[in-house]
Amino acid sequence: MDQAELIWHNGELVPWEEAKVHVLTHGLHYGTGVFEGIRAYETPQGTAVFRHRDHLERLFKSAELYYMPIPYTLEELRAATHELIAANELRECYIRPIVFRGYGQMGLYPLDAPVEVSIAVWPWGAYLGEEGKRAGVRAKVASWRRIPHDSLIPHAKACGQYLNNVLAKIEASKAGYQEAILLDSHGFVCEGSGENIYAVRDGVITTPPQTAGILDGISRKSVFQIAHDLGYELVERDLARAELYLADEVFLTGTAAELVPVREIDDHAIGTGEPGPVSRELQRVFEDALHGRDPRYSDWLDLVKVPTKAT
Numbered sequence: 001m002d003q004a005e006l007i008w009h010n011g012e013l014v015p016w017e018e019a020k021v022h023v024l025t026h027g028l029h030y031g032t033g034v035f036e037g038i039r040a041y042e043t044p045q046g047t048a049v050f051r052h053r054d055h056l057e058r059l060f061k062s063a064e065l066y067y068m069p070i071p072y073t074l075e076e077l078r079a080a081t082h083e084l085i086a087a088n089e090l091r092e093c094y095i096r097p098i099v100f101r102g103y104g105q106m107g108l109y110p111l112d113a114p115v116e117v118s119i120a121v122w123p124w125g126a127y128l129g130e131e132g133k134r135a136g137v138r139a140k141v142a143s144w145r146r147i148p149h150d151s152l153i154p155h156a157k158a159c160g161q162y163l164n165n166v167l168a169k170i171e172a173s174k175a176g177y178q179e180a181i182l183l184d185s186h187g188f189v190c191e192g193s194g195e196n197i198y199a200v201r202d203g204v205i206t207t208p209p210q211t212a213g214i215l216d217g218i219s220r221k222s223v224f225q226i227a228h229d230l231g232y233e234l235v236e237r238d239l240a241r242a243e244l245y246l247a248d249e250v251f252l253t254g255t256a257a258e259l260v261p262v263r264e265i266d267d268h269a270i271g272t273g274e275p276g277p278v279s280r281e282l283q284r285v286f287e288d289a290l291h292g293r294d295p296r297y298s299d300w301l302d303l304v305k306v307p308t309k310a311t
């Protein structure tokens with residue numbers, strides 16, 4: 001992976017190679033951590049973190065759901081992220097804050113283990129590739145069901161929970177597909193391994209509801225707003241698996257992947273087998289919003305002062 005020079009670790013900027021934890025870190029054993037995936041983009045106004053506050057609010061909510069008090073305020077983590085991007089002189093980057101139970105107490109009762117916070121930033125291209133964004137990806141419905149509400153908390157972006165996504169991703173990848181689609185415990189469509197999912201039929205966009213065990217994506221909220229502004233009807237309801245095969249278009253959204261058309265699912269071509277007009281239009285406007293090219297969405301940008309790199 002690409003690296004940066006510094007990582008923010010419990011309030012200090014430390015060299016990338018020295019941002020380490022003890023092997024008896026609680027989160028390493030039991031998955032007791034929560035995290036975020038955020039991106040900063042170069043915009044005409046300068047470097048800007050996309051929907052920064054929304055991501056940090058979700059981080060605080062995820063932590064609260066797992067009884068993990070974060071020893072910093074949201075504003076402190078926001079300022080730390082700005083400082084870190086500037087210190088690394090990155091004009092565009094992926095941002096990974098993580099809050100986890102640290103070293104000091106083993107056993108399943110975690111509340112006496114310290115809570116540690118790190119933020120890493122590094123250059124990271126589109127998760128499913130630029131080619132995937134352009135031509136669409138091939139996906140497979142995984143045999144693994146998305147974690148149900150009554151076992152874990154799909155709404156939390158919590159470390160241990162991602163073993164579910166990891167299994168689905170490995171299965172899809174070994175079978176030769178770029179992404180996995182998980183069904184919920186009732187067999188309805190839930191989401192991609194790291195993205196929310198949408199089907200388009202006769203111009204109407206349909207996406208699974210909160211009760212389907214989705215992560216409440218911030219890109220999803222953005223696409224809702226953009227679809228509304230473009231005059232599309234968008235419906236949240238349970239989707240049967242075959243509705244994906246029968247859709248005119250299917251696409252995914254997530255911070256890492258951005259907006260990615262799906263051209264094939266389980267070896268069924270979706271629509272014409274190429275990204276369709278609705279996905280294309282939403283993708284274009286979403287990209288404009290991310291890169292600060294659309295004034296309607298300038299409120300989503302949190303500008304960072306990055307020093308100009310000496311050449």
Ligand SMILES: Cc1ncc(COP(=O)(O)O)c(C=O)c1O
Binds near residue numbers: 195
């Ligand atoms: C499981 C899962 N679903 C959906 C998403 C999309 O969420 P967002 O748009 O906030 O990145 C992500 C990525 O964070 C994810 O990991």
